[in-house]
Amino acid sequence: MSIGQLRVIGLDFVYAVAGATFAAFAWLSLVDRSNPRRFGTGAFYGLIAVSFFGGDRLGDIGNGVLVLALVALGGTGAVGRGATVAGGADGGAGAARHGNRLFLPALIVPVVALAGTLLKPAWIDPKQVTLVSLTIGVLIALAACYAWFRPAPRAPFDEGRRLMDGVGWAAVLPQMLAALGAVFALAGVGDVVGGLAARAIPDGNLFVAVLVYGLGMAGFTIVMGNAFAAFPVMTAGVGVPVLVRGMGGDPALIAAIGMLAGFCGTLLTPMAANFNLVPAVLLDLDRTAVIRAQAPTAVVLLAVNILLIYFLGFRT
Amino acid sequence: MLVLSGIAVVALGFLLRFNPLLVVAVAALVTGLAAGLEPVAVLAAFGKAFNDTRYVTIIYVVLPVVGLLERYGLQERARGLVADMRGATVGRLLLGYMLFRQGTAALGLTSIAGHPQTVRPLVAPMAVAAAERQGFDVGRQERVKALAAGTDNIGLFFGEDIFIAIGSILLIKGTMAQYGYDLAPIQLSLWAIPTAVAALLVHGGRLLWLDRRA
Numbered sequence: 313m314s315i316g317q318l319r320v321i322g323l324d325f326v327y328a329v330a331g332a333t334f335a336a337f338a339w340l341s342l343v344d345r346s347n348p349r350r351f352g353t354g355a356f357y358g359l360i361a362v363s364f365f366g367g368d369r370l371g372d373i374g375n376g377v378l379v380l381a382l383v384a385l386g387g388t389g390a391v392g393r394g395a396t397v398a399g400g401a402d403g404g405a406g407a408a409r410h411g412n413r414l415f416l417p418a419l420i421v422p423v424v425a426l427a428g429t430l431l432k433p434a435w436i437d438p439k440q441v442t443l444v445s446l447t448i449g450v451l452i453a454l455a456a457c458y459a460w461f462r463p464a465p466r467a468p469f470d471e472g473r474r475l476m477d478g479v480g481w482a483a484v485l486p487q488m489l490a491a492l493g494a495v496f497a498l499a500g501v502g503d504v505v506g507g508l509a510a511r512a513i514p515d516g517n518l519f520v521a522v523l524v525y526g527l528g529m530a531g532f533t534i535v536m537g538n539a540f541a542a543f544p545v546m547t548a549g550v551g552v553p554v555l556v557r558g559m560g561g562d563p564a565l566i567a568a569i570g571m572l573a574g575f576c577g578t579l580l581t582p583m584a585a586n587f588n589l590v591p592a593v594l595l596d597l598d599r600t601a602v603i604r605a606q607a608p609t610a611v612v613l614l615a616v617n618i619l620l621i622y623f624l625g626f627r628t
Numbered sequence: 629m630l631v632l633s634g635i636a637v638v639a640l641g642f643l644l645r646f647n648p649l650l651v652v653a654v655a656a657l658v659t660g661l662a663a664g665l666e667p668v669a670v671l672a673a674f675g676k677a678f679n680d681t682r683y684v685t686i687i688y689v690v691l692p693v694v695g696l697l698e699r700y701g702l703q704e705r706a707r708g709l710v711a712d713m714r715g716a717t718v719g720r721l722l723l724g725y726m727l728f729r730q731g732t733a734a735l736g737l738t739s740i741a742g743h744p745q746t747v748r749p750l751v752a753p754m755a756v757a758a759a760e761r762q763g764f765d766v767g768r769q770e771r772v773k774a775l776a777a778g779t780d781n782i783g784l785f786f787g788e789d790i791f792i793a794i795g796s797i798l799l800i801k802g803t804m805a806q807y808g809y810d811l812a813p814i815q816l817s818l819w820a821i822p823t824a825v826a827a828l829l830v831h832g833g834r835l836l837w838l839d840r841r842a
Contacts, residue, residue, distance in 0.1 A: 323683070330686045360685070367679040373668065376675030380653070387650035412709075414702045417693055418749055422740035429737060442739045443683060446690075453693045461700055471695025475744075476688060481649055486684045488652045492634075494677030495656040495670060499631045499663030535635050540796065544803050552807045563809045567800045568789065568819035575785040579778070582642055586684060591743035591777035595752055597770060602781075605774035609782055609831045616826045624822075 322437030326447045331364030336469040337476050344394040344473075352390030353477070356382065360484065379491070386481030393477035413460065417453040424449030479593050485585035493541045502541070505532055506549020513550070518559055519622060525550045526618035529570050530577035537583025539574030546570065561625045569625075573617040579603070579610035634659030690745045698749060706750050707757035718758045718772055719839035722779050723832050725751050729783030730828060734790035741784075743777060752776040762839070772838070779831065786827035789820035 334357050341347060342354035359382050367375060385391055428436060428445020436444045454468060476483070496502065509528040513521045525546060532542035551570055555561040578584045580603060592602045634655040641651030653674075660670030694702075710716050729741055741747075752773045759772045788794045792813035804811050 326686055327682060330682075330689050333689045333692065336692075363679065364682060364685075367682060370675075370679070372672035372676040372679075374675065375679040376671035379675055379678050380671075383649045383653045387647040387653070389647075410700055410705075412705065414697055414700055414705045415750075418697055418702060418745075421690060421693065421745055425740045426732075426737055429739075443686060446739050447686070450689050450693060457693060457696050461696070463696060463699075467699070468692035468696040471699050472688075472692035473695075475691045475695045479688070481647070483685060483688065485648055485652070487678050487681050488649060490681040490684065491674045491677035492638075492652050492656050492659075495659055495673050496631075496634065498670075498673050499634070499659045499665065501631050501634065501659065504629060504631055535638065540799055543796075543799060547803050547807075552804075552809075556807075556809075563804060564811045564815040565819045567804050567811065568797075568816040569823060571796050571800055572786065572789060572820060572823045575789075578785065579781060582648070583638070585648070586687075587781050591747060591780070592774070594743055594748045595773045595777060597774055597777075601770065601774040602777045605771065606778040606781060609778070609827070609834060612830045613786070613823065613827055616830075617823055620822055 320435055320437045321444050322440050323443065326440065326443050327364045327367075329447050329451070331361045333469075333472070334358075334361035334364060337361075337473045340466070340469055340473045341394065341477075346395035347392050347477070349390055349392030350394070352385050353392050353394075353480075356385045356391045356481070357476070359385070379488070382484055383488075386484065391481050393480065394473065410461065417456045417460075420453040420456060421446065421449040424452055475594070478596075479590060482585060482589055482593055485589065489537045489583055489585060493536055493538060496536070496541070502545035502548070506545045508549075509546065510549045510554060513554060518626065521550065521554050521559065522618055522622045522625070525555060525566075525570060526573040526614065526621065529573040530580070530614050533574040533577030534581040535583065537578070537581055537585065539571060539578055542574045542577070543571055546574075555621075555625070559626060561621075562627070565625045566621055569617050569621050573614055573621075576610045576614035576617065579606040630662040631659055633662050687742065687744055694744060694749050702749050703753040706753040710754045710757040711761070716754075716758050717762060717839045718755050718764070719836040721755050721758055722751075722772075722776060722835045722838075725776075726779050726783045726828065726832060726835065729780055730787035730824065733784050733787030734824070736788075736791035736793060738784060738788050738794070741780065743780060747777055747780050751780070775835070775838075779835065782827055782831050786820075786824045790817050790824055792817045 338354045338357035338361055341350055341357055344350050347353055359378055363378055370378060425442060425446040428448065429442050432438055432441055457468060509524050513524050528550060529542050529546045532545055533539045536542055547567065551566055555566050556563045578587060582589055588602050589599060592599055637655040637658050638651060656674050657670060732740055755772050755776045756769050759769050764772065789796055797813050797816050800816050801811055801813060
């Protein structure tokens with residue numbers, strides 16, 4: 313902060329809470345004799361905890377080695393699941409006893425996140441206000457759970473570990489894919505793809521140019537798992553040189569709707585792990601179930617976006 | 629052209645159902661070597677980006693609360709709530725959630741809901757309870773769960789860009805500025821509205837269609 317005396321709560325706090333949570337998962341996995349792979353699972357969560365606590369002190373190569381260790385554990389089946397105390401083991405009785413009060417802690421998290429984001433208190437780093445508020449909301453909800461339901465101290469972490477085991481190695485896949493995107497950028501993959509896309513457009517054909525832009529945005533997002541990686545590439549390759557400068561299109565409209573065409577790709581790809589794979593795991597569904605459910609909407613919206621650019625982007 | 633080999637590794641790896649962590653690590657190495665980078669430089673770039681994106685993994689801090697509430701019967705309670713609501717159908721419930729998700733995302737409130745914090749403990753069990761009451765068989769109940777997750781994504785993606793200070797709007801602004809186009813965020817977010825309306829019509833229509841076939 314500018315008036316530096318005031319210490320504000322920022323990402324350090326969020327990462328410390330996340331590190332402590334994963335450290336608890338690691339410990340509970342290590343001592344969980346029902347998990348046939350308890351050492352691998354414990355080490356996997358332990359490394360995530362190390363990353364949250366000390367990632368900034370490991371250096372780039374140190375972090376790279378940490379990732380290799382995560383891949384070695386997660387990629388070879390060394391991460392398993394412990395016995396699952398079925399979600400509603402005493403659920404029937406609990407639901408009757410606690411009634412709708414059960415919803416309160418669940419609502420505390422979004423309400424605190426909402427309040428923090430809107431009020432922007434001065435003691436929270438303004439750039440990280442949502443993540444910090446979300447984390448504070450979780451801590452308040454946890455305290456409320458202890459006060460109202462009086463569980464054993466380790467019970468929330470046993471239950472959290474049970475859900476975490478369901479996610480398993482997929483927990484670090486979103487970060488891995490983001491890191492792959494960084495290597496792609498370093499290697500200049502985007503320039504090559506943008507150049508190829510630009511070459512696919514016959515001279516002066518506006519519709520084909522818009523089509524290549526929209527499909528390229530979605531297609532490159534499907535490969536990369538993230539529209540944020542596709543956007544700069546397609547903008548450099550097609551959006552600015554062909555559509556805006558070559559054909560006189562509206563830069564704001566082409567950029568804004570181009571990004572949304574990329575989002576249609578996000579709905580279609582297993583590479584967008586946190587949106588498509590992790591929820592499938594959390595809901596005990598087939599790996600591709602969420603993508604299949606989204607596909608009709610995504611395909612129609614991609615066509616809508618391409619037509620919007622074609623009909624509205626070149627009116628002058 | 630050689631640098632595209634990493635994309636081929638990813639596509640092939642996913643098709644052959646190798647473990648995605650291995651696939652991604654190999655793809656990064658192949659891409660880096662194809663571009664003439666030192667293996668250590670690839671490792672460092674990969675490690676740095678992994679460390680810089682830790683924020684995507686913090687959402688799991690919510691699991692102890694969700695897990696505990698589930699043990700005390702949160703999912704059963706969510707189902708019971710639906711049983712008490714007359715006229716709560718799968719389609720209307722999910723459409724209501726879509727409106728909530730898209731509306732709050734348009735106000736910049738993207739982190740107040742999501743798969744671990746709302747879909748698994750609340751939305752999916754409520755939708756499945758309604759589906760049971762409407763006589764959906766088990767296979768279609770699974771599809772309803774998948775649609776609950778998909779509805780969260782679609783509401784989020786096609787709501788958030790209406791908010792002027794969201795990451796994607798700032799990325800668009802920054803990218804276009806490199807080419808000399810100084811775009812106001814409000815211009816960009818206005819052009820997110822037609823697609824947002826289309827998303828609500830297309831996906832909302834699909835959700836209501838669920839009821840018709842019941």
